[in-house]
Amino acid sequence: xxxxxxxxxxxxxxxxxxxxxxxxxxxxxxxxxxxxxxxxxxxxxxxxxxxxxxxxxxxxxxxxxxxxxxxxxxxxxxxxxxxxxxxxxxxxxxxxxxxxxxxxxxxxxxxxxxxxxxxxxxxxxxxxxxxxxxxxxxxxxxxxxxxxxxxxxxxxxxxxxxxxxxxxxxxxxxxxxxxxxxxxxxxxxxxxxxxxxxxxxxxxxxxxxxxxxxxxxxxxxxxxxxxxxxxxxxxxxxxxxxxxxxxxxxxxxxxxxxxxxxxxxxxxxxxxxxxxxxxxxxxxxxxxxxxxxxxxxxxxxxxxxxxxxxxxxxxxxxxxxxxxxxxxxxxxxxxxxxxxxxxxxxxxxxxxxxxxxxxxxxxxxxxxxxxxxxxxxxxxxxxxxx
Amino acid sequence: xxxxxxxxxxxxxxxxxxxxxxxxxxxxxxxxxxxxxxxxxxxxxxxxxxxxxxxxxxxxxxxxxxxxxxxxxxxxxxxxxxxxxxxxxxxxxxxxxxxxxxxxxxxxxxxxxxxxxxxxxxxxxxxxxxxxxxxxxxxxxxxxxxxxxxxxxxxxxxxxxxxxxxxxxxxxxxxxxxxxxxxxxxxxxxxxxxxxxxxxxxxxxxxxxxxxxxxxxxxxxxxxxxxxxxxxxxxxxxxxxxxxxxxxxxxxxxxxxxxxxxxxxxxxxxxxxxxxxxxxxxxxxxxxxxxxxxxxxxxxxxxxxxxxxxxxxxxxxxxxxxxxxxxxxxxxxxxxxxxxxxxxxxxxxxxxxxxxxxxxxxxxxxxxxxxxxxxxxxxxxxxxxxxxxxxxxxxxxxxxxxxxxxxxxxxxxxxxxxxxxxxxxxxxxxxxxxxxxxxxxxxxxxxxxxxxxxxxxxxxxxxxxxxxxxxxxxxxxxxxxxxxxxxxxxxxxxxxxxxxxxxxxxxxxxxxxxxxxxxxxxxxxxxxxxxxxxxxxxxxxxxxxxxxxxxxx
Numbered sequence: 001x002x003x004x005x006x007x008x009x010x011x012x013x014x015x016x017x018x019x020x021x022x023x024x025x026x027x028x029x030x031x032x033x034x035x036x037x038x039x040x041x042x043x044x045x046x047x048x049x050x051x052x053x054x055x056x057x058x059x060x061x062x063x064x065x066x067x068x069x070x071x072x073x074x075x076x077x078x079x080x081x082x083x084x085x086x087x088x089x090x091x092x093x094x095x096x097x098x099x100x101x102x103x104x105x106x107x108x109x110x111x112x113x114x115x116x117x118x119x120x121x122x123x124x125x126x127x128x129x130x131x132x133x134x135x136x137x138x139x140x141x142x143x144x145x146x147x148x149x150x151x152x153x154x155x156x157x158x159x160x161x162x163x164x165x166x167x168x169x170x171x172x173x174x175x176x177x178x179x180x181x182x183x184x185x186x187x188x189x190x191x192x193x194x195x196x197x198x199x200x201x202x203x204x205x206x207x208x209x210x211x212x213x214x215x216x217x218x219x220x221x222x223x224x225x226x227x228x229x230x231x232x233x234x235x236x237x238x239x240x241x242x243x244x245x246x247x248x249x250x251x252x253x254x255x256x257x258x259x260x261x262x263x264x265x266x267x268x269x270x271x272x273x274x275x276x277x278x279x280x281x282x283x284x285x286x287x288x289x290x291x292x293x294x295x296x297x298x299x300x301x302x303x304x305x306x307x308x309x310x311x312x313x314x315x316x317x318x319x320x321x322x323x324x325x326x327x328x329x330x331x332x333x334x335x336x337x338x339x340x341x342x343x344x345x346x347x348x349x350x351x352x353x354x355x356x357x358x359x360x361x362x363x364x365x366x367x368x369x370x371x372x373x374x375x376x377x378x379x380x381x382x383x384x385x386x
Numbered sequence: 387x388x389x390x391x392x393x394x395x396x397x398x399x400x401x402x403x404x405x406x407x408x409x410x411x412x413x414x415x416x417x418x419x420x421x422x423x424x425x426x427x428x429x430x431x432x433x434x435x436x437x438x439x440x441x442x443x444x445x446x447x448x449x450x451x452x453x454x455x456x457x458x459x460x461x462x463x464x465x466x467x468x469x470x471x472x473x474x475x476x477x478x479x480x481x482x483x484x485x486x487x488x489x490x491x492x493x494x495x496x497x498x499x500x501x502x503x504x505x506x507x508x509x510x511x512x513x514x515x516x517x518x519x520x521x522x523x524x525x526x527x528x529x530x531x532x533x534x535x536x537x538x539x540x541x542x543x544x545x546x547x548x549x550x551x552x553x554x555x556x557x558x559x560x561x562x563x564x565x566x567x568x569x570x571x572x573x574x575x576x577x578x579x580x581x582x583x584x585x586x587x588x589x590x591x592x593x594x595x596x597x598x599x600x601x602x603x604x605x606x607x608x609x610x611x612x613x614x615x616x617x618x619x620x621x622x623x624x625x626x627x628x629x630x631x632x633x634x635x636x637x638x639x640x641x642x643x644x645x646x647x648x649x650x651x652x653x654x655x656x657x658x659x660x661x662x663x664x665x666x667x668x669x670x671x672x673x674x675x676x677x678x679x680x681x682x683x684x685x686x687x688x689x690x691x692x693x694x695x696x697x698x699x700x701x702x703x704x705x706x707x708x709x710x711x712x713x714x715x716x717x718x719x720x721x722x723x724x725x726x727x728x729x730x731x732x733x734x735x736x737x738x739x740x741x742x743x744x745x746x747x748x749x750x751x752x753x754x755x756x757x758x759x760x761x762x763x764x765x766x767x768x769x770x771x772x773x774x775x776x777x778x779x780x781x782x783x784x785x786x787x788x789x790x791x792x793x794x795x796x797x798x799x800x801x802x803x804x805x806x807x808x809x810x811x812x813x814x815x816x817x818x819x820x821x822x823x824x825x826x827x828x829x830x831x832x833x834x835x836x837x838x839x840x841x842x843x844x845x846x847x848x849x850x851x852x853x854x855x856x857x858x859x860x861x862x863x864x865x866x867x868x869x870x871x872x873x874x875x876x877x878x879x880x881x882x883x884x885x886x887x888x889x890x891x892x893x894x895x896x897x898x899x900x901x902x903x904x905x906x907x908x909x910x911x912x913x914x915x916x917x918x919x920x921x922x923x924x925x926x927x928x929x930x931x932x933x934x935x936x937x938x939x
Contacts, residue, residue: 080489093488100482102489221488225724254491255726336521336721339532340486344591356527356589383523383719 002026002182006071006239009185013059013070020059020070024052024114027072031116031183037139039168039177041077042085043117048072051114058112067242069112074178074187077118078125079105079230080219084115088221089133090123092341092348092367102219103254104188104230104247111246116184119174125190125223126334126371128198130173134369138173140166140203141181169202171195172231176203179233186243189231192223193326196231208232208240213258215244216251224333225256241267273307279314328382334372335379341367446686448679449656450615451607451646454622455600456632457576457639458501464575464599465492465535472638476592484597486530491725498573498599499747501631502542503731505601506571507753508625511546515749516730519573519723524716527591528578536602538720541572542729548605549761550621551779552613561776566618567606576600595639601632607646607656611679612672619643619668624760624782636667643671647678649686657682658692662706664699674699678706763788771795771802780810786824787814790831797835800842808838812855828861837866847926850875878924884917887925888933891916902938910934 001009001018012018031043055070064070075081078088080098087093101109109115122132131137142148143166152164168177172189176199179187189196191209200207208231215230222228230247234240245264250257280301285294305311343349343363350362368376460470466483483490506513518540521533546568554560578596580589603622609615623641626632634641648659662678665671677699682692697706732738734750758766764778767788773781781788787809794805813834817827837858841851850870857869870876878884891913892899901909910931917930 080487088488098487098489100487217489218491219489253493255493256491256724332721333724335719336523336533339523339525340488340530342525342527342532344527345485345530346487357525360525380719383721385717385719 002030004185005236006185006234006242007067007236010067010069010071014064016059020052020055020114021049023070024048024072024116027116027183030181034141034181034183037141037144037177037181038136039119039138039174039181039183040074040117041087041089041120041135041174044084044115047084048114048116051109051112055112055114065110065112066246067111068108068186068246071113071186072116072184073108073113074116074119074175074184075105075108076121076172076175076187076189078121078190078221079118079188080221081105081115081118084118086118086221087134088124089121089135090367090369090372091134092364093221093346094134094348096347098219100219102230103216103251105219107247108188108243113186116178119172119178119187121174122171122195122371123369124221124334124338124372125171125192125195126375128170128194129167130170130199131167132369132371138168138170138177140168141177142166142204167202169199171199172207172233173199173202175231175233176200176205176207179203179205179235186232186234186239189233190220190223191229191231192227193330196233200233206232206234206237206240208234208244210244210248213256214248214262216247216249216254216257218251218253222333222337224330225337226329226333238267241265273304273309276304277310277312278304279312281316281319282313283316283319327378331375331379332382333379334375335377335383338364338368338372338376343367445651446649446679446683447652448610448675449607449648449650449659450609450611450675450679451659452603452605452609452615452619453644453646454603454605454619455576455642455644456505456603456622456626456634457641458498458599458601459631459633459640460495460497460501460599462495462497463597464495464498464573466597467493468597470598471594472640474594476590477594479594480596484530484593486532492535492723494726494729495599496744496747499542499729499731500752501599501629502571502573502601503747503749503752504629504756505603505626505631506543506546507749507756508629508759509543509546509548509568509571509603511543511568511571513543513731513749514540515732515736516540516728517542517572518728519726521721521723523719523721526577526580527589528580528593528596530578530593530596534575534577535723535726536574537572539722541570542731543571544569546571548618548622548625550614550618552617553776553779561779564609564614564617566608566614569604569606571604572602574600574602607648607659612675615643615645615675616668616672619671620783621760623668628757628759628763630757645671645675645678647675647682648692649679649682657686658694660692660694660706661696662699663696663709666701670699670701673701673704674706677704681706767791773802773806777806777810780814781806784814784824790824790827790834793831794835794838797832798838798842800838805838808834808855812852816859829855829858833858833866840866840870844926845876846870847877847924850877850924874922875924877926878921881929884921884925884929885933887917887920888930888937891920892934892937899938910938913938 004012009023013020013023028045028048031040052070058064058069077086079102080086080100082099082101083097086096086098120130120133120135120138122130123134126132172195175187175189178184180203189199189207191197196207196209210229210232212227212229217228217230220228220230232240232243234243248264249262250259278301301311341347341364342360348363348367350359350366352362353359462468463470463484466481468479468481468484471479483492503513517537519535520538522536522538523533525532547565548568549563549565552562552564554562576595576598578591578593580591582589605618609618623634626634632640643665645662645665646659647662648657650657660678662674665674678697685692696709698709699706731747731749733748737746737748760782764775764782767773767778767781768775781791791805791809794809795802798805813827813829817824837851837854840846841848846854853875854866854869857873858866864872895913898909898913913934914927914930918925918927
């Protein structure tokens with residue numbers, strides 16, 4: 001049951017093959033069993049069961065809210081969730097309980113989704129491994145798969161405690177792992193420079209980065225305001241489209257969302273790529289690319305060609321500058337966005353408070369890890385006029 | 387840029403010549419000393435009392451620019467829906483965005499944009515149809531986000547002008563018109579308030595004001611002294627109040643002024659400027675600026691130099707003192723505000739066809755709806771009532787006085803110029819003496835009008851009218867007519883009684899009569915005075931004079 005896609009399990013719910021509370025219980029049980037993956041920061045057991053109960057009542061009356069009604073989901077811990085701790089995997093926000101829901105979270109809840117918990121991430125979404133977190137790194141569920149273990153010729157009993165585990169990629173590692181480990185059917189991540197797509201690839205799930213401006217960022221604790229988007233992680237492309245349909249649209253609380261009305265769409269059952277032109281950027285075939293990746297890339301291009309799509313080589317001439325530009329822009333915005341964390345209104349406040357300046361400095365030193373502090377310093381350097 | 391104070395400021399001439407020049411005499415003794423000694427002399431002399439100058443000083447001219455922060459009169463803040471009220475309980479008007487909770491985003495308040503456009507149009511500015519928002523970073527406890535959202539690169543309006551008037555008392559109350567250029571107007575957030583509790587070594591932060599919309603109006607250094615600056619600010623206050631975009635109450639912090647002051651000699655390049663902050667009223671503005679101009683003049687006259695620094699005005703001592711600036715010059719690390727798209731305002735030609743009127747700001751529509759501005763009001767009063775420009779200036783300058791005048795004019799047939807005399811000299815004089823506003827006047831426009839009608843009708847003499855006025859001021863509740871009756875102040879109507887009294891006075895003052903017949907006309911006034919005393923001022927002085935003249939000549 002847990003291995004089904006969102007679409008399939010939604011149908012099962014409607015057909016009465018399984019009830020929302022049963023589904024919720026099974027997911028919670030599985031979360032407990034896969035605790036060693038460290039995918040969840042907070043498991044919202046009571047809230048989930050209550051939501052499942054309410055979904056069940058709706059199913060019995062035949063008044064379901066939509067395709068997400070009764071479906072267990074997980075949310076990355078940098079989305080604000082009312083009355084539920086939101087930490088961004090940082091000392092700075094450990095114990096911080098927001099008084100409001102992020103818009104995308106609210107939309108999921110309004111559709112009847114059942115919140116399993118908040119997932120682990122790199123601190124403040126800075127990283128691509130989900131290893132720089134105060135709660136310990138997230139472990140890739142595939143590191144515990146039979147195939148991998150056979151490859152390593154390891155004793156299955158030892159694996160859970162051994163130090164030989166695989167990373168999930170990041171920064172939405174917890175979200176990817178939660179979906180890949182079948183503890184939920186969809187999860188929210190965030191994507192600034194690949195933070196949804198990267199862990200999706202590592203964990204073998206679908207990771208969608210929606211176009212900037214399509215989904216609301218209100219409530220998403222920002223990394224880079226001009227590049228962040230909420231990301232969607234699911235086990236099939238259809239599921240991603242379903243969730244996108246629920247989450248897309250203008251939000252008056254987010255002035256960077258496009259004002260045009262959003263029209264949800266559904267993917268056709270038979271995908272026809274004959275009118276699709278696929279570009280393969282020549283600059284991405286960079287030195288140091290592993291043979292295995294090159295082989296898969298070529299295989300994907302061939303698949304498209306065989307299916308009738310037009311596959312052409314394209315040039316993205318500024319590729320060599322992209323990472324440098326990204327670093328400058330990212331660190332500059334980070335320095336700005338992190339300026340609000342001073343321990344005054346919320347979050348961690350240092351006990352060293354001989355003066356306001358000292359309190360600020362020690363709070364920020366204690367609250368942030370090296371990665372965050374490093375980016376703040378770089379960013380301030382770039383922003384200085386002199 | 388050239389200073390526009392061409393020629394010497396009319397109001398300043400007298401001021402500039404009476405300064406402290408004690409140090410110049412000291413300087414001549416220390417001619418042979420190095421410049422370091424001269425500087426010591428400067429410090430020494432700043433504590434000396436003022437003395438009058440004997441020889442002609444070099445002419446130093448003040449150069450004053452202003453940065454004015456006007457709180458926008460709106461229901462909600464600039465980027466959040468919290469309310470805007472003065473003196474609300476601490477931290478009761480703070481939304482999640484104002485508290486800088488992570489994940490909150492700014493949403494621009496349309497009313498604030500309209501207010502900025504209205505103000506910009508009233509100040510003859512060019513409106514930038516596209517303007518941008520930026521972040522200005524610094525760490526301070528009353529700035530929760532660690533940055534202020536402002537418009538540094540491309541503000542909403544540029545290149546305007548403000549025309550203001552000075553009442554030059556030395557030149558028989560002549561009204562002099564001056565202009566100051568407006569460099570730009572920008573929208574930005576206000577910060578919260580901090581209260582330093584030194585006894586408990588803590589600082590209390592109130593975020594009610596954090597995020598309130600401000601219009602920063604930057605005036606070019608076209609002014610030369612405190613009086614000009616104060617007059618310019620007063621005119622801006624009147625304009626903002628007429629528009630309704632800012633209530634302009636300096637005591638409540640709705641209008642805050644920082645002054646940029648430097649001095650130089652005409653023809654020479656501009657001097658180093660200092661910024662003067664912490665000025666809490668229009669009255670202190672003039673004093674602070676004039677003090678600073680004098681301070682800088684004194685320093686330069688004795689060979690010292692001016693530091694580019696920020697100084698705070700202490701209203702108790704009337705001096706400016708350097709503000710302790712530990713970090714030296716601040717680098718605000720400006721960055722475009724990524725959460726706000728460019729602000730686009732439209733006019734009739736560019737507004738999109740199917741635009742939601744709630745979502746667009748149309749400059750042309752706003753221009754059509756602009757209310758009557760103060761200078762138009764003044765011209766209209768002069769034209770409509772035939773009063774002098776300087777009177778019109780006073781009427782518009784005093785809160786409520788114009789309305790008072792119009793109410794009185796409506797109820798009486800007396801000539802407007804006569805009404806002006808009573809309102810400006812008598813009423814306003816008493817109000818100022820007792821530190822009262824026009825709205826607190828014990829004499830209502832109706833009472834005033836009644837008094838003037840009695841005067842017009844010849845029921846009282848002008849001196850009697852003054853007495854009635856004093857009685858009305860006491861506010862006992864009686865009307866003008868009632869007071870006239872009670873105190874028996876009515877003009878004597880019976881000519882025969884008048885003639886009788888005159889005859890009595892003449893008969894008992896034969897010596898004076900002889901003097902008058904001898905050619906000394908002035909003695910007649912003494913007789914008139916005696917008649918008036920007999921009649922307790924109730925006689926028409928013109929009639930008395932006529933009768934006495936008849937009888938003595």
